[in-house]
Amino acid sequence: MRLAIVGLGLIGGSIARAIRSNRSAAAFDSIVAWSPSGSGPAAALADGIIDRATTSLDDALAGADLVVLAADPLTCLDLLDSIAAANRAGDRPTITDVASTKQAIVNRANQGHLAFIGGHPMAGREVSGYGASRADLFLGRPWVLCPGALARPIDFERVEQLVGACGADVHRLAAREHDRAVAGISHLPLALAAALAQAVGDADDWPIARALAAGGWASATRVARGDVTMGAGLAATNAPELARRIRALVTQLEDWLADLEETPDDPQATALRIALRLAAARELLGPAD
């Protein structure tokens, strides 16, 4: 199988590394990579992680059996349009991607009549770029697959070989279910972390507060230190689900306000109400990993 990776940052680079370090991934005969700047492919070629770095997207796609779009969601939409425009009869590679939203991307692939299976490996780091890539990034993690309308058995076979070579576990979901789930466990936490940073960081006592910030603050704001373009792309391509989740969260915060303000002169009674909320949250979270 000839693999083309389009975009060779954290995720694309980690896929190439995983395949190269996995001796049982014999199905992959060659890996070619392209990226807009070319710096990731050049470094990966020097590292012996890929077979060929190319400066032409067309060249990367020519002859590929499996194409992995390893870019942010909005770039994936554009790439699908380009591939659909160039698609020739009889030359139908399997296309997959690794972006964090799926419905908009699957729709676009369907419009372009592509043999597409959307993918989302549930792994990441706050750092980005090829330099941060790791062969074990996906090990034991879920890798969601959301098939497009024109996906063939051969497409499933190829994409599942890719997921298997990365050591991840296939979770097949409808794109809509996927987007709803990640709006809750991934996009809402990002929005919250950014909103928290702005709500507290824009207040006039930020210099005092910042000097006291400890591990809890660092943990609560960690995801807001990630890549801005990536974050904006996933929020924008999952806007209705994210908005629904934000509204559910605001409802929770209104309950907090009611509990905090019901008995201003009786902190013991306030504490009892808040303890119920905290205990319910802890119960839902389950034991720490």
Next chain:
Amino acid sequence: MRLAIVGLGLIGGSIARAIRSNRSAAAFDSIVAWSPSGSGPAAALADGIIDRATTSLDDALAGADLVVLAADPLTCLDLLDSIAAANRAGDRPTITDVASTKQAIVNRANQGHLAFIGGHPMAGREVSGYGASRADLFLGRPWVLCPGALARPIDFERVEQLVGACGADVHRLAAREHDRAVAGISHLPLALAAALAQAVGDADDWPIARALAAGGWASATRVARGDVTMGAGLAATNAPELARRIRALVTQLEDWLADLEETPDDPQATALRIALRLAAARELLGPAD
């Protein structure tokens, strides 16, 4: 100086360990500890961390020069009342505490005419209890001091020796300034983490979402896995400041909703607006630690 520690969990135990492992902490002649269950003091005595474990609070206080209340905020309020009731003329030990809110506690100490300096070491772990205590917990961390109305020079001297023996840095603040700051960097993140867990965990697709949760979710909900009584006590004793911070956060989330929903058919435009928010948040957070 004879030191009495009231409550010997994570913080009280870490104070005792820090003093015992610090050779320059020669000012501390003896450490006696009491806790409601007695299990922390018994273990610490066996570990050689304290000189005496007692089953009587009165006995722990008798003859102490410095008393550290190492309990949750609401328990500290009760302890201050007990100490004030037992206080005899001519026998005025320095009292300090380590609770995460200060205004309510300083007020109560003033009402009891105690020689009090409120304290808050800005360090912690999600685990609790004496077994989790560590000698280096406070190393290089800020330790806020909020003096009561009747604090004498000798009280500052003693409490600053304690902070120094723990390797922490004194930050002197008015109780109100402290409470406002920690409402932002500590209590709001706790409320948010719990609200996030309930908003997402109570939705009907939680089993699907939970299976996909990765590092971002774990990080965003981490502080909601902490001690429930402690969390409820700090929220209840800092309710007005926390409520103010929650309202500021809801305002931010309303701005997110407006940005997400302004151009439903133009994800590129949505992404530009969200990118501005994420970039502003990142700028406020500064470089990662």
